[in-house]
Amino acid sequence: MAVDRTDMRIIILMGAPGAGKGTAATRLVDRLGCRHLSTGALLRESVENATEAGREAAVYIEAGNLVPDALISRMVVDEIMSGDSGLFLLDGFPRTIVQAEILQQTLASVGSSVAMVCNLDVPRDVLISRLSGRLVCPRCGDGYHVVTLKPRREGYCDRCDIPLVQRDDDTMETIIRRLSVYEEQTAPLIPWYEERGLLWHVKGDRQIDVVVAEIAEKISEYVTDDSL
Ligand code: AP5
Numbered sequence: 001m002a003v004d005r006t007d008m009r010i011i012i013l014m015g016a017p018g019a020g021k022g023t024a025a026t027r028l029v030d031r032l033g034c035r036h037l038s039t040g041a042l043l044r045e046s047v048e049n050a051t052e053a054g055r056e057a058a059v060y061i062e063a064g065n066l067v068p069d070a071l072i073s074r075m076v077v078d079e080i081m082s083g084d085s086g087l088f089l090l091d092g093f094p095r096t097i098v099q100a101e102i103l104q105q106t107l108a109s110v111g112s113s114v115a116m117v118c119n120l121d122v123p124r125d126v127l128i129s130r131l132s133g134r135l136v137c138p139r140c141g142d143g144y145h146v147v148t149l150k151p152r153r154e155g156y157c158d159r160c161d162i163p164l165v166q167r168d169d170d171t172m173e174t175i176i177r178r179l180s181v182y183e184e185q186t187a188p189l190i191p192w193y194e195e196r197g198l199l200w201h202v203k204g205d206r207q208i209d210v211v212v213a214e215i216a217e218k219i220s221e222y223v224t225d226d227s228l
Contacts, residue, residue, distance in 0.1 A: 005110035008085045009223045010103075012094070013215075014189065015120030017178040018127035018134070020204050020211065023143050024120065025091040027212045032219065034087035037079050039072055039095075041141050046075075064169060064177030066095055066185060073102040080106070087223060095186045100193075116222045117193045118215055120204035124179065131175045135164035149208065 011034075013021045022038055029036045043061060046054030053071060060067040076093050094100040107113050122130075133146040137157035144151045144164060151158050169178065193199035202214055 005081075005085050005107075005112050008080075008107070008110070008112040009087045009115040010080075010107065010112070011087065011089050011115055011219055011223070012117040012193075013089060013091045013120065014117055014186070014193075015204060016122065016124075016127050016182045016186075017175065018130040019120035019122045020130075020208065021091045021120060022141070023149070023208055024204075024212050024215060025089055026142055027208065028089060028216060028219075031212070031216055032087060032089075034089050035083060036089045036091065037076065037093070038141070039076060039090075039092040042075060042079070043067060043072070061169060062174075064174040065181055069096055069098045069102070073099055076103070077106050081110075087219075094189065097188060097192055100189055114193075114198055116219070117199045118218065119190060119193075119199055119201050120211070121201050122204040126205050127179065128175060131170050131178075132172060134167065134170055136167055137162065138165050 013025055015021050022040070025036055025038060028034070043054070043057045047058045047061065048054070053075060056071060057067045066072075072093065072095075076090075076099075080088065094103050103114065130145060130148070133148070135144045135146060135151075135155070136142065137144075137160055139160045139162055140157065142157060142159055143149070144157075151164065153161070155164055156162065157164055169175075190199060200218065202211060202218075204211055
């Protein structure tokens with residue numbers, strides 16, 4: 001039987017690389033118990049599993065470029081359409097206006113729409129220092145920072161207790177490339193969603209608990225249904 005999607009509420013977390021989308025999303029999921037999709041994590045998993053999509057995506061990710069719109073949109077639509085309805089947090093998608101249009105059309109076709117878009121604003125120097133000091137858990141994907149968000153036991157994931165690693169695309173050269181790709185291709189989504197009355201800004205260079213509390217409060221203001 002087809003799942004009723006009219007009560008699906010899509011919340012988009014946007015922001016430059018290093019803005020804290022993944023860190024905030026993990027905490028929001030723990031807090032709200034909603035579904036979550038990180039396109040970066042989905043792609044890294046496909047690369048690791050050497051799927052056809054993963055093999056195609058690897059070249060782009062390694063260079064700090066965006067993967068083609070058609071490839072990532074197909075993966076996201078499949079994920080959204082599988083599983084339960086209700087509150088769904090999208091982290092890292094859309095990243096171009098073409099992707100935003102595909103998302104809008106897909107949701108409209110099942111009687112749903114984007115509920116709100118949260119843009120995490122963080123100055124460039126903070127983004128660079130966050131990305132260059134980031135450590136991630138290879139199992140659960142939780143992110144830490146060597147200075148600002150240390151794990152309880154140095155070098156080990158709080159949740160999985162296994163050694164943390166640095167992401168392959170967190171080299172300085174790729175970080176700079178990702179930031180410029182963001183400015184060219186993703187930042188234009190800010191006015192695009194503003195014009196549609198969906199975007200609100202969150203100051204992302206504050207303590208993570210403060211950032212997450214503000215987003216969670218805003219989500220509960222916008223989304224008033226049983227999924228919260
Ligand atoms: P993706 O994995 O999405 O990378 P990104 O956008 O570059 O974002 P990051 O994951 O680097 O940063 P984040 O905002 O999640 O920050 P985080 O929470 O980790 O995508 C990777 C690649 O996949 C892309 O380059 C592209 O090739 C491809 N891709 C993905 N989606 C795509 C799409 N839609 N279209 C095309 N291609 C796509 O935080 C960073 C650091 O800061 C961490 O160390 C964290 O501990 C720390 N930190 C976070 N918040 C705080 C805080 N409040 N205070 C102190 N420290 C903090």
